[in-house]
């Protein structure tokens with residue numbers, strides 16, 4: 001699999017990403033959370049916490065900058081599903097992601113939909129088998145019920161031992177589990193504007209305990 005991604009293409013694409021993202025942020029600031037896509041540096045660092053051979057679902061893919069970092073890391077497009085709520089952003093993903101590869105390489109699954117209903121969006125056979133959910137959804141701006149629904153949906157499609165890799169712009173975890181879910185801040189990029197962080201949350205083997213803990217979790221509200 002070869003990436004068809006030269007430098008000038010890269011710069012043109014970034015300009016288009018920035019302008020579309022900002023336009024959509026004006027329309028839906030709470031949904032997008034920040035006014036620009038993730039920096040390439042933060043996206044690359046987040047991608048280091050994902051194994052290339054894994055089955056991955058990305059929720060809140062935006063313009064696909066993080067998606068591109070995952071693909072550049074070597075994740076196979078057939079093992080990647082990207083979910084995006086905004087129809088203009090989804091159209092942009094459908095236009096720009098397949099062209100990264102030669103015509104023989106299949107595209108990632110690109111799905112317009114609400115991550116709250118994740119188990120109805122991804123291929124049925126993926127449910128319970130996903131290794132990693134990558135998320136940059138601005139959880140802080142969502143109502144508590146919706147936050148919990150998204151987190152529960154993510155844990156539902158993960159395999160036991162699978163993990164959520166969540167990008168946020170607060171040094172505090174946006175999800176404070178009440179008990180013992182294994183959560184770790186794995187990236188702290190203070191020089192990013194704004195400072196960017198990556199947290200991982202690991203799914204336990206005992207699913208009932210997991211659901212109880214998610215329902216009791218508190219989400220810090222001020223940052224995504």
Ligand SMILES: C[S@@+](CC[C@H](N)C(=O)[O-])C[C@H]1O[C@@H](n2cnc3c(N)ncnc32)[C@H](O)[C@@H]1O
Pocket residue numbers: 031032033034036037038059060061062063064065066083084085086089113114115116136137138167
């Ligand atoms: C902070 S942006 C991140 C975009 C991209 N991953 C990046 O880092 O540049 C959050 C994205 O999540 C999407 N989003 C918000 N709520 C969502 C939901 N319930 N389901 C799917 N996507 C959602 C927004 O439309 C937006 O594109």
